[in-house]
Amino acid sequence: MDLQYALELIGTFFFAISGALAVQNREHDLFGAGFTGFITAIGGGSLRDIILGAYPLVWIGNVNFLYAIFAGLITTFVFFPLVARLRKTLFLFDTLGIAFFTILGVEKTLALGFRPEVAAIMGMFSAVMGGVIRDTLTNEIPILFRKEVYASACLTGAVVYLVLNYYGMGRNINLLVSISLIILIRLVAVRFKLSLPTLK
Amino acid sequence: MDLQYALELIGTFFFAISGALAVQNREHDLFGAGFTGFITAIGGGSLRDIILGAYPLVWIGNVNFLYAIFAGLITTFVFFPLVARLRKTLFLFDTLGIAFFTILGVEKTLALGFRPEVAAIMGMFSAVMGGVIRDTLTNEIPILFRKEVYASACLTGAVVYLVLNYYGMGRNINLLVSISLIILIRLVAVRFKLSLPTLK
Amino acid sequence: MDLQYALELIGTFFFAISGALAVQNREHDLFGAGFTGFITAIGGGSLRDIILGAYPLVWIGNVNFLYAIFAGLITTFVFFPLVARLRKTLFLFDTLGIAFFTILGVEKTLALGFRPEVAAIMGMFSAVMGGVIRDTLTNEIPILFRKEVYASACLTGAVVYLVLNYYGMGRNINLLVSISLIILIRLVAVRFKLSLPTLK
Numbered sequence: 001m002d003l004q005y006a007l008e009l010i011g012t013f014f015f016a017i018s019g020a021l022a023v024q025n026r027e028h029d030l031f032g033a034g035f036t037g038f039i040t041a042i043g044g045g046s047l048r049d050i051i052l053g054a055y056p057l058v059w060i061g062n063v064n065f066l067y068a069i070f071a072g073l074i075t076t077f078v079f080f081p082l083v084a085r086l087r088k089t090l091f092l093f094d095t096l097g098i099a100f101f102t103i104l105g106v107e108k109t110l111a112l113g114f115r116p117e118v119a120a121i122m123g124m125f126s127a128v129m130g131g132v133i134r135d136t137l138t139n140e141i142p143i144l145f146r147k148e149v150y151a152s153a154c155l156t157g158a159v160v161y162l163v164l165n166y167y168g169m170g171r172n173i174n175l176l177v178s179i180s181l182i183i184l185i186r187l188v189a190v191r192f193k194l195s196l197p198t199l200k
Numbered sequence: 201m202d203l204q205y206a207l208e209l210i211g212t213f214f215f216a217i218s219g220a221l222a223v224q225n226r227e228h229d230l231f232g233a234g235f236t237g238f239i240t241a242i243g244g245g246s247l248r249d250i251i252l253g254a255y256p257l258v259w260i261g262n263v264n265f266l267y268a269i270f271a272g273l274i275t276t277f278v279f280f281p282l283v284a285r286l287r288k289t290l291f292l293f294d295t296l297g298i299a300f301f302t303i304l305g306v307e308k309t310l311a312l313g314f315r316p317e318v319a320a321i322m323g324m325f326s327a328v329m330g331g332v333i334r335d336t337l338t339n340e341i342p343i344l345f346r347k348e349v350y351a352s353a354c355l356t357g358a359v360v361y362l363v364l365n366y367y368g369m370g371r372n373i374n375l376l377v378s379i380s381l382i383i384l385i386r387l388v389a390v391r392f393k394l395s396l397p398t399l400k
Numbered sequence: 401m402d403l404q405y406a407l408e409l410i411g412t413f414f415f416a417i418s419g420a421l422a423v424q425n426r427e428h429d430l431f432g433a434g435f436t437g438f439i440t441a442i443g444g445g446s447l448r449d450i451i452l453g454a455y456p457l458v459w460i461g462n463v464n465f466l467y468a469i470f471a472g473l474i475t476t477f478v479f480f481p482l483v484a485r486l487r488k489t490l491f492l493f494d495t496l497g498i499a500f501f502t503i504l505g506v507e508k509t510l511a512l513g514f515r516p517e518v519a520a521i522m523g524m525f526s527a528v529m530g531g532v533i534r535d536t537l538t539n540e541i542p543i544l545f546r547k548e549v550y551a552s553a554c555l556t557g558a559v560v561y562l563v564l565n566y567y568g569m570g571r572n573i574n575l576l577v578s579i580s581l582i583i584l585i586r587l588v589a590v591r592f593k594l595s596l597p598t599l600k
Contacts (some may be wrong), residue, residue, distance in 0.1 A: 020399075021343075029396035032345040046251065053455035055253035056314075063317045080399055097484065103384040114456075117463045121438075136537055137336055138345060145423075145432040145538060152431040196429035199420075199480055218597075223545075229596035231552040238521075246451065255453035256514075263517045280599055337536055338545060341500040 004104075009068045011100055015041040016072030017083060018107065019134055023189040034073045036134050041069045043130030048105055048122045054112055091190075098127040099182035101200035102154040103175060106161055116162045123158035124151055149189035152196060204304075209268045211300055214293040215241040216272030217283060219334055221290065221363055234273045236334050241269045243330030248305055248322045254312055291390075298327040299382035303356040305374060316362045323358035324351055349389035352396060357382035404504075409468045412498055414493040415441040416472030417483060419534055421490065434473045436534050441469045443530030448505055448522045454512055491590075498527040499582035502554040505574055506561055516562045523558035524551055549589035552596060557582035 020033045042059050049057045055170025059065035076083055083090075105126025109119035126152045128144060135142040144151045161178035169177075188194065219240025220233045242259050247267045249257045259265035276283050283290075305326025309319035328344060328351045335342040361378035369377075389393065419440025420433040442459050449457045459465035476483050483490075505526025509519035528544060528551045535542040543550045561578035569577075588594065 017343065023399075029398050031349075031355075031396050033399050035344060035351065049455060050450060052460070053253075053453075057251060060252070060314060060318050063315050066317050066321075077399070114460060115463050115584055117458050118468050121466075132537065137342055139341055139539065141539055144435060149431075151435065155431075176241065179378060196431050198429050199423075199433050199477070229598050231549075231555075231596050233599050235544060235551065246414065248506075250450060253453075257451060260452070260518050263515050267519075277599070330521050337542055339539065339541055400501060 007100060008104065009064060011097045012041050012068040013075075014090070015097055015130065016069040017076050018090050018097075019130070020073055020076040020136060021087075022131075023138060030077060030166060033076070036138060037073050037076065038069055039137065040134045040170070041065075043133040043168045044126045044128060045102065045130075047129045047133070048109070048126045052109060052112060052114065052122065053127070054108070060176040070088060095183055095186050097159060098150075098154055098186070101162055102127040102158050102182060103178050106137070106158050110130045110165075116166070120155060120158040120162055124154040124162075127151075127154045147154050147158050149194060149196065153182050153185040153189065156185060207300060208304065209264060211297045211312065212241050212265050212268040213272040213275075214290070215297055216269040217276050218290050218294050218297075219330070220273055220276040221284060221287075222334060224332075230277060233276070236338060237273050237276065238269055239337065240330045240334045241265075241272070243333040244301065244326045244328060245305070246332075247329045247333070248309070248326045251325070252309060252312060252314065252322065254308070294387050295383055298350075298354055298386075299357060299379045300359050302382060303361055303378055310365075316366070320355060320358040320362055323361075324354040327351075327354045347398060349385060349394060349396065353382050353385040353389065356385060357380040376395050408504065409464060412441050412465050412468040413472040413475075414470040414490070415530065417476050417495075418494050419530070420473055420476040420488050421484065421487075422518045422531075422534060423452055423538060430477060433476070437476065438469055439537065440530045440534045441465075441472070443533040444501065444526045444528060445505070445530075447529045448509070448526045451525070451590060452509060452512060452514065452522065454508070462504070482599050495583055495586050497584070498550075498554055499557060500581045502527040502558050502582060503505060503561055503578055506558050510565075516566070520555060520558040520562055523561075524554040527551075527554045548596060549585060549596065553582050553585040553589065556585060 016036075016037040020037030021038050022040065023033050036137050042057075042065070046059070049055070059069075065125040102123040102124075106119045106123035108126075110116065114122075130142055132142040157178045160181055161174055164174045164177060165171075216237040218237075220237030222240065223233050223236050242257075242265070246257050246259070249255070257271075302323040304323075306319045306323035308326075309322040310316065314322075332342040332344055357378045360381055361374055364374045364377060365371075408490050416437040418437075420437030422440065423436050442457075442465070446457050446459070449455070459469075502523040504523075506519045506523035509522040510516070510524075514522075532542040532544055557578045560581055561574055564574045564577060565571075
């Protein structure tokens, strides 16, 4: 099991936790929490693969992703009071997760032979659409439309990856640069409550 | 026309009626009611087939399903006061419908060569996602997230079917057992207002 | 570049503008407005192609559609006060757009070998589902369910196109008739505040 695969499973595990916790202020039962955790974890990658026609979807071709999600949900249910107190830690994991999944999504799209413009959008979709679908199902305004810089950080990182890739930068250093950039933008924006201007 | 096919058409007919009625307390016009009936009837199976890459979707490969939906919508419009008074009957048909479509979805997924873990999820999706999409479009909290045991009954029945199938139980008796189980769980939960615990 | 292709790009450009403007009364930032413009422009055709299994999706096979969207978004951002005052003009462009995309969607579905019943639904989906997805993501009641005649005008035009096509009417005159009919129904319904009856 190589490092990238291990990281993908770990990222899926944490996405499931953050998805299940997203509904804790509501009357959803355990099943509802598990369902939103599941959707959050598989939604973005599934939508990307459906749009690209890249079958089978990741979690259908490899059920270990389902087990990673299941482990995340069980962890949430069993250690709920503990996990709920770790929100700050989870925010960090979520930030690491979207940065990592963005660039993985870009690379997968390029590897399938699609254009870089498409890869940038699919990278962002991979990272954020799971949360968007979750928020839509639970009648929340998706995080994408709230003030914080979120999807725009992913899109920026995706574009930077593609530009550096175009100019021949090696993969490892490019991964490091673009993933770090997404994390940095997100952390700075949250820390200093930065937001993009609105259409007045 | 074999029995299973006849049951699928009948199930689609009733799903369209229950979908169209779901909006009756709102200002939706006839077209809106017809649209939600359509989405309710085809949504779950379509999402399952799109996720699995199983083309063509059922109602696209066989337009008789469209005619079953159309018949359900016309029935709703023409006999509206009568149909609306039959809510209890419709609840029974909805319960029969989700039980039946769950197991059909499980069997289709297995027949396409996918793993049982995937089949369990796709069985549940077949049954409930039409209603989830309908509720999302009409800004309702999906039934999935309300207190009643609904999707969890389907998932339970799907898992039981898969376990019995694994241990070699014959198809007919397995269908009978797992479909009855879903119906039983649902009826008992509604009758005694049972619900799963929530994340406190 | 033939006329139809040019019209498709222009229609995509205007759909992106109307989608971006749809959120102007809210706190969405520029990125959120751009995202909704993007979804509005590609949503209907993408959903049609995913349902039909017609890969690659239009904007993925031909990135000029992405550039048409990008141009629409930039136009909205740079000339915002001007564009916002042109709502009446945009209503006209939206009406032209849905009429045109409906019939294109019908023709594409027929060309792929699907049945006319499916083509009618896919024509309507092409035109209206981008807006429906946008409204759903932003927690609005989709325009489809509001009182105005909107999707029903598209469906009517699609059916008329199919009937005339069945009876051997030439393509050019059929396009003219069915597109004009959609526009006419929509304009008359808005002008005289007509609406379909509701389920009482």
